[in-house]
Amino acid sequence: MAEPLLVVQDLSVGYVQGDGSVIRAVEDISFTLNRGETLGLCGESGCGKSTLVYGLLRTLAAPGAVLGGSVMLDGHDLLAMHDEGLRKLRWKTASIVPQSALNALNPVLTIRAHVRDTLVAHGEFSRDVAERRGAELLRMVDIDPVHLASYPHELSGGMRQRVALALALLFEPPLIVMDEPTTALDVVVERSILRRVRELQERLGFAMLFITHDLALLMELATRIGVMYAGRMTEIAPVAAFRGGGMHPYTHGLFGAIPPAIGEDRIPTSIRGNAANIAAPPSGCRFHPRCDHAIASCSVDVPALTRCAPNHTVACPIVTGTDA
């Protein structure tokens, strides 16, 4: 059951500036995603979560570039692959549900053309197959197949995200990357789409890498959660471990910022200060300028991810008790 699908090791991704200098947006990230599992990646805007997943799939547009590390997906070394091999692998092994389907869909092509283009790219040229598969997929995400003839601008925001989900399921890949797929939607639509995602996952058994800044949502959806701050992973653990609020001070801060739904008489608190500037990150632990528990060594030593329980790793010497 716990068969690894995606193994990422020491991955660094950055953006090359005009003057040749590099902004390291993602530093030394390692994690493993098993088949059928859902790993949620969360962190505030600009923490590098999108850069991480687009970097590991090598779909990052220039000037973004992978700076180091290795990525094994379903037995393929993604970073060592030739472009053509990678092109064939894409979508069959890993697909993406983008943040804004309106921008991701070509405005001058119908939904049908999007399905057909993707099929053709992977060697399926029959019109009938495209038609049948397109209709089947739209039905899977609760959209009337007549919308195969629609253009992206003719659909509502929720329908467009459903279409994007349908496209991601085209080859039933073992991995689907969800890049904040419901961020732009209202909660009712979000709920119904996520319910459908979960049903489909149970039926088809794909693994998900789910990017969001909505920690509460991940608590329901994910099997494990990785918390990122300023390009580094601060904590990875199964959802259960986060029920108590996690261990890393940053994770605590994130939970403190979630307003209570009912009952509890608690005012949400925000983490003091501003998110770290990724172009010139703080030394040592990048969170230390905002951390209430920081000690002198935090501004010097880069904390390593340390196992503090089975499957639970945290990059903070204070909570893991590994500081000297």
Place this chain on the structure above:
Amino acid sequence: MTRYLLRRAGFYALAAWVALTLNFLVPRLMPGDPASVMFARFQGELDPEAIDALRETFGLTDAPLWQQYFSYLAHVAQGDFGTSVVYFPAPVSEVIGSGLMWTVFLAGIAVVLAFVIGSTLGALSAWWRGGFLDSLAPPILSFIGAFPYFWLAMAAAWLFGFELGWFPVRHAYGLDIEPGFHLAFFGSVLKHAFLPALTMVVVALGGWLLSMRNVMLGTLGEDFVNYAQARGLSKRRILVHYAARNALLPNVAGFGMALGFVLSGALLTEIVFSYPGQGYLLIQAVRGQDYPLMQGIFLTITFAVLGANWLVDLLTALLDPRTR
């Protein structure tokens, strides 16, 4: 879509009516009239009755203005623009007809070629940004585009026409060839059109290239290009149907303008090569103070601009589903 096109057609009909009315009013508000000019030209060889007959032909009667206006509209509707002075007694419509044919042929081909070649080069330059084509084509073509086109026409006529003798330097076809549907005539027409068309294309290329390149660079940064790549689409498919197709849309409007100005814009090129087109006629008309011919030419230019814009509306509607 039909409604959209009809609405646009209605707008152009209104514009055409305004142009017609101005065309009617302006000469009547000017001092003197064409008949007196003609009278002066024939230096007393015409008797007064002939002058009155001429006035009649030009629609310059002593009838009230509104009556003149309606008879003018009726004449125009029948394609009757009066009698040319310079080419007396040929009717203006006939004179314009022959010139129009040559101009539409020459300048039409030149504009379409320049648009197609320029846009293709622009799209490719952006695709291989910073590559060989991108570092050579834009500066060179902008440099050539900075020349006045009649100067380039003169240079080409001198070099390839007079010095090297590769191409004829005047007329639309060899005078020793009987016009008709046979190969020798077509060959001669193409040979005569080559130099003037070449100079017009070469001068216009830079503009099309630069505007296409700039729009294309923006389009290549769009999510839908990245998303297409993530779906494993071939580079060629992405270049043509995702990037270039969308980048072309703003340029199509510019194409309409260029297409409309074809009929007047080829003026100097036609003078240099003594090409019997619309521009050449216009100069003859101005020299000979041939008001009916001038009016006829102005009207055809106006109608051509309107017609071309309507065609572009049609093209835009076909290319961009959002306008329908």
